[in-house]
Amino acid sequence: MKTDPTFWLLARASGMTAYVLLTASILAGLVLKSRPFGRALKVSSVTDVHRFLSLLGLGMLALHGVSLMLDQTVKMPLAGLFVPGASPYRPTSVSLGVLTAELMALIVVSFSIRKRIGVRNWRRLHWATYAVFVMGTLHGLLAGTDSSQPWAKALYLGAVGAVVFATSWRALTRPTRPATAARRPAPAPTTTPVPERSA
Amino acid sequence: MYEIVIDRSLCSGFGACAELAPEIFDVDDAGLVSIRVGQSEDPSVLDAASACPMAAITVHERQAA
Numbered sequence: 624m625k626t627d628p629t630f631w632l633l634a635r636a637s638g639m640t641a642y643v644l645l646t647a648s649i650l651a652g653l654v655l656k657s658r659p660f661g662r663a664l665k666v667s668s669v670t671d672v673h674r675f676l677s678l679l680g681l682g683m684l685a686l687h688g689v690s691l692m693l694d695q696t697v698k699m700p701l702a703g704l705f706v707p708g709a710s711p712y713r714p715t716s717v718s719l720g721v722l723t724a725e726l727m728a729l730i731v732v733s734f735s736i737r738k739r740i741g742v743r744n745w746r747r748l749h750w751a752t753y754a755v756f757v758m759g760t761l762h763g764l765l766a767g768t769d770s771s772q773p774w775a776k777a778l779y780l781g782a783v784g785a786v787v788f789a790t791s792w793r794a795l796t797r798p799t800r801p802a803t804a805a806r807r808p809a810p811a812p813t814t815t816p817v818p819e820r821s822a
Numbered sequence: 823m824y825e826i827v828i829d830r831s832l833c834s835g836f837g838a839c840a841e842l843a844p845e846i847f848d849v850d851d852a853g854l855v856s857i858r859v860g861q862s863e864d865p866s867v868l869d870a871a872s873a874c875p876m877a878a879i880t881v882h883e884r885q886a887a
Contacts, residue, residue: 655836655875666838667873738877742832746876 630694637687644680657793716765832878839870
């Protein structure tokens with residue numbers, strides 16, 4: 624009897640889409656700080672896009688996992704989606720995918736509770752996004768059925784190149800100052816300034 | 823009336839606040855945000871506070887005397 628390929632195709636497509644969304648979210652995050660487009664993009668809008676892409680990527684990862692579980696090609700048990708090494712199919716490379724998804728979920732959720740865990744701790748955790756990207760790339764290359772296809776190789780190469788380029792830009796350039804009213808005359812002192820806290 | 827407090831030790835100079843409420847927030851030459859006024863009735867301070875990725879802005883609502 625021929626197996627229905629719907630979930631297998633869905634698993635492959637959602638995995639690839641999640642990787643693209645993760646890459647786009649990282650690029651938006653890097654644009655947020657380095658501001659390569661100057662004042663053409665509003666910080667608050669880029670922040671929204673960054674968060675939206677992250678959430679969408681997480682949703683796509685969930686679809687990737689559910690599709691793999693429902694599919695009959697690799698027969699993925701539920702534990703294989705959450706416990707590294709529990710997958711009978713390519714255990715090492717699937718483990719990388721499990722760790723990628725779990726760490727990404729942690730990073731996305733941490734934004735909403737950043738005051739509770741401490742903003743500095745949240746910021747440190749945010750650096751782990753690079754680990755998510757590296758593990759996600761390796762997972763795609765090693766576990767992905769389509770990785771040998773020229774279009775898939777081009778996609779991985781493009782994603783890695785874009786993130787490396789944007790990170791280098793972020794590290795090497797001084798960000799543009801946001802538009803402010805700084806050079807305008809200060810408003811009349813009708814209010815009492817509140818002292819700012821400092822470290 | 824909104825009372826604004828900035829924790830400059832958290833500020834990373836994203837500048838979202840200065841974009842949303844330029845009459846209230848400013849980015850100084852060091853790339854950190856400072857406040858032009860400490861109190862305001864402009865509700866845009868709430869947008870500015872929630873837009874700060876570093877959660878460096880706190881706004882307290884006070885009843886006008």
